[in-house]
Amino acid sequence: MISVKHSAGNEWVVSVQGAVLTQHRVRVTKADLDRLSQDRSAEDLLEESFRFLLERESNTSILSSFDLPVIGRYFPEYDQEIRTRLRRTT
Numbered sequence: 001m002i003s004v005k006h007s008a009g010n011e012w013v014v015s016v017q018g019a020v021l022t023q024h025r026v027r028v029t030k031a032d033l034d035r036l037s038q039d040r041s042a043e044d045l046l047e048e049s050f051r052f053l054l055e056r057e058s059n060t061s062i063l064s065s066f067d068l069p070v071i072g073r074y075f076p077e078y079d080q081e082i083r084t085r086l087r088r089t090t
Contacts, residue, residue, distance in 0.1 A: 013014045013045055016059035024050075025065040032068045036079065038068045038086040047086050052078060 003015040013026045013073050026049075026055065037045045049071060053062050056075060063070070072078040 002047050002054075004046045006042075012042065012046055013067045014050055016050060016054070018054075018059040020060055022059045022062065024062055024066070028029050029068075036068075036082050036086075038083055044086065045082070049074070049078075049082060052082060052085070 001017040003017075005013050005015075007013050010027045010029050012026050012028060014026055016024070020086050025044060028046065033042055033045065045068075049068065050062075053071065054076075
């Protein structure tokens, strides 16, 4: 289960319930939203981004604090894949 809550400014807290509950602080700028969200909310972008990550690693392996574009440094297919996913779930 993935839960997304706004913290303050550009910062969000994403909780992931796996074998262990983890919390992640993620910074999402307006530029990130414009580039990736397909006019969806930051919550939708973060939830789908964490689904993407969980397909590739356990929740305990996900960084505890990061800027959203960091995902693309670890997984080069992220930007294209997330835009496709968000278009599909509209």
